[in-house]
Amino acid sequence: MSKYVSYEQSGVSIDANDEMVEKIWSSVAGTYSPRVIDLKGGFAGMFRLDYDEKLFKKNYKSPVLVACTDGVGSKVQLAAAIKKYDTVGIDLVAMSVNDMLVQGAEPLFFLDYLGVNKLEPTVIADMVKGVAAGCHLADCSLIGGETAEMPDTYKKDDFDMAGFAVGVVEREKIITGKNVTPGDVILGLASSGLHSNGYSLVRNICFKKAGLKMTDRIDEFGGDMLGTVLLEPTRIYVRPIVKLLSQYKVKQVVHGMAHITGSGLIGNVPRALPKDCDALIKKSSWPKPKIFDFLQKTGPVEEDEMYNVFNMGIGFVLIAAEDFADSIAKKLKQFGEKVYRIGTVTSGTNKVVLK
Numbered sequence: 643m644s645k646y647v648s649y650e651q652s653g654v655s656i657d658a659n660d661e662m663v664e665k666i667w668s669s670v671a672g673t674y675s676p677r678v679i680d681l682k683g684g685f686a687g688m689f690r691l692d693y694d695e696k697l698f699k700k701n702y703k704s705p706v707l708v709a710c711t712d713g714v715g716s717k718v719q720l721a722a723a724i725k726k727y728d729t730v731g732i733d734l735v736a737m738s739v740n741d742m743l744v745q746g747a748e749p750l751f752f753l754d755y756l757g758v759n760k761l762e763p764t765v766i767a768d769m770v771k772g773v774a775a776g777c778h779l780a781d782c783s784l785i786g787g788e789t790a791e792m793p794d795t796y797k798k799d800d801f802d803m804a805g806f807a808v809g810v811v812e813r814e815k816i817i818t819g820k821n822v823t824p825g826d827v828i829l830g831l832a833s834s835g836l837h838s839n840g841y842s843l844v845r846n847i848c849f850k851k852a853g854l855k856m857t858d859r860i861d862e863f864g865g866d867m868l869g870t871v872l873l874e875p876t877r878i879y880v881r882p883i884v885k886l887l888s889q890y891k892v893k894q895v896v897h898g899m900a901h902i903t904g905s906g907l908i909g910n911v912p913r914a915l916p917k918d919c920d921a922l923i924k925k926s927s928w929p930k931p932k933i934f935d936f937l938q939k940t941g942p943v944e945e946d947e948m949y950n951v952f953n954m955g956i957g958f959v960l961i962a963a964e965d966f967a968d969s970i971a972k973k974l975k976q977f978g979e980k981v982y983r984i985g986t987v988t989s990g991t992n993k994v995v996l997k
Contacts, residue, residue, distance in 0.1 A: 658791075661763040669767070669774040673784040677750070687785025689751050691810075704813040708747035711806045712737035716841040720872050722799050724856045727765055729875045730803060731772025732779070733838045736876035738807035739780040740901040740958065744914070746817040747809035748884045749782035755804040756789045759796040769803070772875075779878040782807065815887070819898035819914040819961070826897055826987040827967035828911070828921055832980035833957030835931050837876040839904040840951040844872065847941045862936045871933055879958045882977035886970065895970065898961035902953040908994045909950070911959055920990025921961075924997055928982035930955045949996060961987060 667682070674680060679688040691705065714733045721730045731754070739749045754773050756766065766789055777784045796802070836844065848854045848868065856869030863871050887896065898914035911921045934955065938948050948954060962970050971981045988995075 658761040658763055666767050666770040669771045670784050670787075673752075673774050673777040673782070675781075675783050678783045678785055687751065687753065689783065689785060689808075702810060702812060705810045706747075706813050706816060708742045708745055708809045708811055709807065710738040710741045710809075711804065712741065713802065713804045714838050716845060717838050717873070718802055719800075719845070720841070720856060720869065722801060724869045724873075725765075725799075726869070726873060727768040728772045728775075729873055731769050731774070732776040732875035732878070734773055734803050734805040735776025735780055735782075735807070736878045737838055737903070738805050739776075739782065739809070739878060739880050740876070741903075742807060742809040743880055743883050743958075744817070744899045744901050745811060746815050746887055746896075746899075747811035749780045749807050749809040749880060751783045751785045751808055752777050752780070753785065753806045754787040755806075756787070756801060757796060757803075758789065758791055758801045759793050759798050761789060761791040769801075773805070776875075776878060780880040781884075782809075782880075815894070817894070817896060817899060820916065821894060821897040822915055822919055822961050822987055823897070824919060824987050824989050825964055826961050827964055827983060828923060828985040828987065829960045829962060829967060829971055829974075830928055830956035830982045830984040831879060831882075831958040831960070831974065832877075832928070832982070833902070833931070833953045833955055834877040835871065835874040835933050837903070837953055837957055839953070841872075843943070843951055844937065847937055847943070848872075852940050860936070862932055877957050879979075882974055882979050883958075883960075885977055886973055889973065893966075895963050895966040896960055897963065900959040900961075902957050902959060904951075906949050906952055906954060907956060907959070908996070911994050912992050914959070914961055915987070915992050917992045918989060919992065920988045921985055921994045922988050922997065923985035923994055925949075925954075927984045928955055956982070956984065959984075 677690040714730050718730055721727055735752055756769055774784055854868055858868045859865050860868050900910045900914040902910050934952060974981045
């Protein structure tokens with residue numbers, strides 16, 4: 643045996659990295675728009691913002707770049723538990739692009755970071771396939787990323803993900819919530835389930851307290867596996883919202899928006915309100931996905947805690963002028979969203995009042 647120590651003996655494989663790059667290339671390149679400058683093997687991604695009427699469908703007069711970063715949280719542990727890696731990438735993209743959407747921005751490009759115990763090219767390819775799928779849904783390009791093999795940091799089969807998105811909005815079209823006034827209507831867009839928040843509580847309820855397994859079939863879910871329901875990807879709202887905003891070229895009829903993530907409606911809607919306004923939200927105004935009733939009952943969890951932690955079936959909120967609320971809801975339904983009139987804005991002190 644050689645007396646020399648190698649990188650491979652230390653737990654990191656350069657050959658596996660090269661194989662992984664080849665496996666993910668088609669997924670990555672498939673997200674490119676005409677603005678991407680393709681440099682396979684480059685050290686950084688490049689994206690054009692110049693004015694070229696012939697090449698680009700849309701150009702920007704006074705562009706403001708908008709940037710977001712986020713992760714998937716402990717949802718990755720559930721993916722690892724049943725070795726299903728092709729959906730959490732969608733969650734990763736969703737968490738950033740839905741955030742920038744709140745300011746009226748449309749995503750331009752995305753980068754990912756994957757930290758793993760051991761670089762297995764096929765597994766990484768599945769992860770990146772999910773990221774690419776999320777980018778397709780968000781109409782943005784996956785122009786770069788990093789995969790770090792760290793056997794001393796992550797346990798066997800453990801991994802983590804982080805994402806970084808950059809978008810753009812015309813300066814005069816930025817949505818800040820400053821135009822929100824009492825009498826405005828609050829519209830809620832349906833979530834696809836848990837999205838990517840509250841999974842520490844979910845794992846505590848399902849696995850520690852109830853002793854369930856990801857492969858258990860649950861009657862409340864029509865016999866679907868628990869893992870299938872828990873890994874349902876976060877809904878990406880980019881296409882319908884960008885399309886909606888583009889149809890109001892003069893008036894800013896959408897006064898505020900909120901992405902309903904950690905801390906639920908109670909913690910996120912006030913971020914779209916002026917300090918002197920409240921959001922009065924009626925809990926019975928939309929149907930709750932079965933997963934929330936299941937968690938509340940199985941815990942058991944107090945209802946206030948449920949609304950403090952989970953989205954409870956509303957993944958994105960728009961605050962609109964009363965005169966335009968019905969037409970906005972109609973358009974969003976035509977774009978494929980489930981839309982509910984869930985409340986109104988009142989005078990107050992920057993809080994959500996649930997009734």
